[in-house]
Each structure stands twice: as structure tokens, then as C-alpha cells.
Amino acid sequence: MKVLDARNLLCPMPVIRLQNFVLKSSKGEMIQVRCTDPGTKSDIPTWCRMNDHRVVSMEELGFEIHFTIEV
């Protein structure tokens, strides 16, 4: 699984990084996105819904939020 490190970035930078990362990915690929901005809990799933990607899981580990996304 590819990993996108978006820690210590504030929204919308994690979404922009994900947007650009997905452009270089193929359909069906899994991406783990690591964030620290609590706003990503709303923004990443919103962006995924808007662009037909699936949030497989969202896990909070201390201050970090890890998303697994199927492109």
C-alpha cells in the first residue's frame, strides 16, 4: 500500500496532496494517508465522496489520523 504523509499540514493541503497523489495512482489501488489536522476527518471523506473514491477506514492514533482509501 502506498503511503501519503500529510502530517502537520493544515487543510486543504492534505486534500491537495491526496488529489495530486491519486492522479498518479490506478483504479483499485489502496493509499494510506497520514494526517494530524482534525479537519481532515471531515475533508478527506468529503473529497473522496465527491470523486468516487472509497474511505475503507479511518483510525485515530493519538494525534494522528490514518485513512485507508481505495482509488
Add this chain to the structure above:
Amino acid sequence: MTVSNKVKALSLISGGLDSMLATKVILDQGVHVEGINFFTGFCVEGHTHAIRKQAPGKEKRNNALWVAEQLGIKLHIIDIVEEYKRVVLNPKFGYGAHLNPCLDCKIFMITEAKKWIEAQGFDFIITGEVIGQRPKSQRKDAMNTVLKETGTQDFLLRPLCAKNLLPTKPELEGWVNREKLYGFQGRGRHGQIALAKQFGIEDYAQPAGGCCFLTNEAYSKKLQDLWAHRGEKTYELDDIMLLKVGRHLRPRAHFKLMIAREEGEGNYLSGYRHQFSSAQCESHPGALALIEGDIKPEDRTLIAQIVSRYSQAQAGEEVRVKIQLKNGISHTVQTRAFAPEEILSEWYV
């Protein structure tokens, strides 16, 4: 009027009510609309409350994304941090009340939107501008300047105030019905609020003073301080993000302290520990401070006294503060905590 399904518009979505309404007006005329949002680094966009743990009831979200989802449109978020520097550093039309280059900013964004629609085969651009809504960029003459500077006279449509402006190509070609556009003007919000109600829009962001930190006096002062003490008018993204966080104190010309005001800010600042020297009270729970600048050995006590003021130590109490230098060397300073009145008001940036 026959509206072709092939007509496509790009809407500049800020996350506020006006761009939401303008988009809805055009969507309701059967036009395919997608949104674009430019990230300059100065966007207010919830950063302060995303960092801070305060106001836990307030939803932390990107309003532009949220608006786009409510409208059922796609949103393209574009990182323009690098390109935007020339707008902030050298605005052709100057600054507003603070460091806000609003007219240059609008010209820049419309120019970028124009490039985007040309590349993607879209037909026109929509904005939520209203004549007289903002003193710098939404005066009628300024709005005409934007058209002239960007060469978008034909295809920049402002649906909320279109009836006060000359018809544009989308209206003349019958892609949109001019009769169903609006003639709002001035700073009042009654028309927009009534229209929101008519559309059933109840939840929307109401950014006070705009959506950009450069319109904020305190923020602009911090940016000017940064330029003055660096000796050059430049910035990187991290610089302008850190200006949004914590108390900024400059007790000496050669260094500045950025002190977390609460846990969320402490967490955020701690992500920058590897780039800055830092100080934190060890003997008592206290705020993390990042130190920008090269400190001298004789500065250590003053830093420890200031930092311990923002700890749970009482004024005058003995404290132990760890100062971690950027080069990996650390020093422990034993001193006494400053009282609030020992923090000089002129130190605050």
C-alpha cells in the same frame, strides 16, 4: 431558451455564502458547473480552530469542500502558494487597509481560472462578487479593472449582480437567462440572505472580515515584523502558517518566541521542533515555545523567564526550563518565573 448540456461553467468557490449562491443560480439554469478553490496559504479557512482545541463544538471542515458537496458539484483545489508570492510581495494595485492585495488577488485568481477553463474546455467563469460588497476589489471600477486586466469581458459572469453590469457572452448567447440573474449591490446582506432562504440554504460560513488573513491587522503586523527582521520581503509556506499560531513575542531584535496558547497549538508547534530551537518548562507543566533566530548564551535566562510565565509556575517561583537548540545541543536553565507584568507590551508582535 434552450440550454445546451454542453455549456460548462467554472465557479470560484470561497466557501462563503455569495459564491455558493452564485453557483446555485447557474446550476438551476441547467448549466454544468464545477468549482475551483485556490489555496494561497493565507486562507482563513478554519486553520485557527483546526489547530486549537478551543471551541470543540465548532465543526472543523474546509468550507469550500463542504459547499461544493452541498451543491453536488466537483471541486478542484489548487495550490498557488508559490505563484501567489508575487501578488503579496509586489502588488501592482497596492494593498488595502493592511497587507491585503485584494485587487491583484482577484486578477490573479481570475487569470488562473481563465487558464483552467481554456485547458479544460469550459465556457465561462462565475464569481459570487457583488458590486460594493468589498471596499477594495468589489467596487464597480475595480471589477472593470479585473475584466480589463484578465481579458475576461466576455466570459466572466457575476450572477448576483449581473443586472447591474453589461450583458456577458453567456447571457447574449442564451446559455443563461439574464432575467433569472440578480442585481444585488452594496454591503448589505439582506438580498443574499433572502435568496439563501429561498434556496433552503440554512448552514453557511460567515467569515468576519473576509476569508484571508492578510485583511487582519494583527496578522499583517506579524508578517511585516517577519520581513523587517529578516531584512528581506520573502516568505515560505511554513512562515505564514506559523504566523497564525500562538503568541509571538520579540524581546530582542535577533530572536522571536512563538508560544503555544493551548494544547492544540502546542501539538502543532511541536511538529516544527526539528526546524527551530525550542524552550519548555520542565519543572512545571507549560507551553512549548519555538525560537526563531540565533540566540546567544546571555539570552537563555530571559527566554526561560518568559516561557515559564506561560507555565503553571507562580510568578517568582523557581523553575527549570530546557532550551533545545536547533543543532541538537540542549541547556537547562534554573531561574524564576516572570510575573505577567514583566512581559513588556512592546515585546508582543
